[in-house]
Amino acid sequence: MADTETGSSRPKQWVFNAFTMNTPGHLAPGLWRHPRNRTSQHNDIEYWTDFAKTLEAGKFHGLFIADVLGQYDVYKGPGNGEPGLPGAAQFPISDPFMPISAMAAVTKHLTFGVTASTTYEAPYLLARRFATLDHLTKGRIAWNVVTSHLQAAAENLGLIDQIPHDERYQMADEYMTVAYKLWESTWRDDAVVRDVNTKQYTVPGRVRKIHHEGKYFRSAGPLGVNPSPQRTPYLFQAGTSSAGKAFATKHAECMFLPGMTTDSVRKSVQDIRKQAVEQGRDPSTIKLIVGVLIIVDETDEKAQAKYEEYLTYADMEGSMTLFGGWTGTDLSKFDDDEDFQFSGPGSIQSMVSSWSATIPGTNGVKWTKKRVAQELAIGGAHPRAIGSPKTVADILQRWVDETGIDGFNVSYAVNPGDFEDIIQYLLPELRARGVFWDDYAASTARENYLQDGRGPRLREDHPGSEYKWPAE
Numbered sequence: 004m005a006d007t008e009t010g011s012s013r014p015k016q017w018v019f020n021a022f023t024m025n026t027p028g029h030l031a032p033g034l035w036r037h038p039r040n041r042t043s044q045h046n047d048i049e050y051w052t053d054f055a056k057t058l059e060a061g062k063f064h065g066l067f068i069a070d071v072l073g074q075y076d077v078y079k080g081p082g083n084g085e086p087g088l089p090g091a092a093q094f095p096i097s098d099p100f101m102p103i104s105a106m107a108a109v110t111k112h113l114t115f116g117v118t119a120s121t122t123y124e125a126p127y128l129l130a131r132r133f134a135t136l137d138h139l140t141k142g143r144i145a146w147n148v149v150t151s152h153l154q155a156a157a158e159n160l161g162l163i164d165q166i167p168h169d170e171r172y173q174m175a176d177e178y179m180t181v182a183y184k185l186w187e188s189t190w191r192d193d194a195v196v197r198d199v200n201t202k203q204y205t206v207p208g209r210v211r212k213i214h215h216e217g218k219y220f221r222s223a224g225p226l227g228v229n230p231s232p233q234r235t236p237y238l239f240q241a242g243t244s245s246a247g248k249a250f251a252t253k254h255a256e257c258m259f260l261p262g263m264t265t266d267s268v269r270k271s272v273q274d275i276r277k278q279a280v281e282q283g284r285d286p287s288t289i290k291l292i293v294g295v296l297i298i299v300d301e302t303d304e305k306a307q308a309k310y311e312e313y314l315t316y317a318d319m320e321g322s323m324t325l326f327g328g329w330t331g332t333d334l335s336k337f338d339d340d341e342d343f344q345f346s347g348p349g350s351i352q353s354m355v356s357s358w359s360a361t362i363p364g365t366n367g368v369k370w371t372k373k374r375v376a377q378e379l380a381i382g383g384a385h386p387r388a389i390g391s392p393k394t395v396a397d398i399l400q401r402w403v404d405e406t407g408i409d410g411f412n413v414s415y416a417v418n419p420g421d422f423e424d425i426i427q428y429l430l431p432e433l434r435a436r437g438v439f440w441d442d443y444a445a446s447t448a449r450e451n452y453l454q455d456g457r458g459p460r461l462r463e464d465h466p467g468s469e470y471k472w473p474a475e
């Protein structure tokens with residue numbers, strides 16, 4: 004399909020992210036045992052540097068690293084983390100920031116999108132870390148802004164109960180303001196001259212404080228880190244509630260949309276673009292991507308056999324553990340043969356009805372909790388594209404055509420194996436169809452995602468731009 008937004012007859016160029024986490028069991032508990040899976044080496048730096056080199060060889064836009072600050076402990080709980088341990092259901096989990104410098108050293112174009120929460124850390128600390136990484140990656144850092152939704156995280160970080168959902172977003176909004184002020188306004192563009200003749204590293208008068216005193220945060224500034232290529236990292240977000248969407252359409256430059264069917268995602272896409280315009284944004288500066296599990300091989304049969312072989316490693320207790328953390332629903336409270344198509348919480352019924360709508364022959368089949376856990380076993384609550392290069396490309400094309408999304412956040416069963424398969428089998432097919440680039444457009448994150456030729460800094464319609472302090 005042509006790119007109608009830009010009026011170009013060239014097909015829309017898709018965004019491809021690899022979706023991962025610093026854990027052996029991101030979205031496929033139990034698969035850590037599979038011989039093609041290296042995720043149990045996630046504490047080795049070579050695991051990350053090899054992974055980054057693989058993705059850059061395939062010209063993936065970015066490596067996106069999810070993160071949570073506590074254990075999933077709803078299933079068979081509350082407060083019980085045990086059922087997730089054998090399958091490594093997002094536990095153990097290490098810090099997502101630490102591997103980035105090493106990966107940056109072995110790549111030149113790949114973006115690193117890292118998840119960090121606005122709920123548990125002072126804005127100055129995070130702003131400083133991102134600015135430092137923006138330097139070390141030469142402008143290839145992105146921030147997935149989350150407000151954190153686990154009770155276990157609150158308990159790890161000094162609270163008895165979580166801060167209420169909408170208030171977390173109010174805090175996040177002020178947090179962003181403080182961060183923008185630190186990144187964009189404390190150093191004038193020409194502050195650092197490193198002039199040996201005048202003996203000036205930084206020119207006095209070109210660095211200033213911010214004196215932020217708000218409802219939730221105080222920060223005097225200036226930021227300790229001198230200007231980095233992007234200043235503000237490229238911003239990802241995934242809010243789905245009304246508070247979350249209002250936050251995302253104001254701040255995000257790339258959004259992950261949940262959704263199992265093209266109908267529900269199309270409605271989200273339309274809603275988000277409309278809300279972005281209402282917030283004074285140009286919607287083309289917000290890329291919208293959906294999560295997808297891709298299993299590809301030479302033929303449909305080989306890909307399907309590979310998926311079924313992966314499933315033999317799946318850990319259902321781990322799936323139910325993840326499900327509990329995501330939805331707050333403890334599946335152990337339901338009978339083994341209860342049919343979720345007709346009973347149980349609305350959130351599961353709507354998930355089940357979207358599955359049965361998309362999986363042929365499953366309408367009228369009983370949707371027990373075992374079945375729910377199986378559907379979630381690999382790739383989480385995301386659509387799946389399994390088949391030959393043509394089959395997978397057709398599925399992805401249908402998603403782009405029917406929803407208007409800009410690309411995909413690709414999850415895996417085995418890592419890096421599934422990404423190697425995508426590079427070997429799928430990307431040549433996408434390139435032949437003209438929907439995936441031959442090479443990176445530029446070297447910074449913002450330029451590669453937006454591809455609008457407008458440089459590495461925040462776009463003028465973005466609220467953080469009002470704090471920019473240009474050279475005189």
Ligand SMILES: Cc1cc2nc3c(=O)[nH]c(=O)nc-3n(C[C@H](O)[C@H](O)[C@H](O)COP(=O)(O)O)c2cc1C
Nearest residue numbers: 069070118149151152241242243244247259261294
């Ligand atoms: C693809 C995707 C990735 C996400 N990654 C994370 C994550 O790494 N850490 C986290 O705390 N929340 C993550 N979330 C959750 C969102 O940040 C958000 O809390 C959730 O979508 C619910 O939105 P709401 O709080 O607006 O209701 C993710 C959501 C999606 C759809």
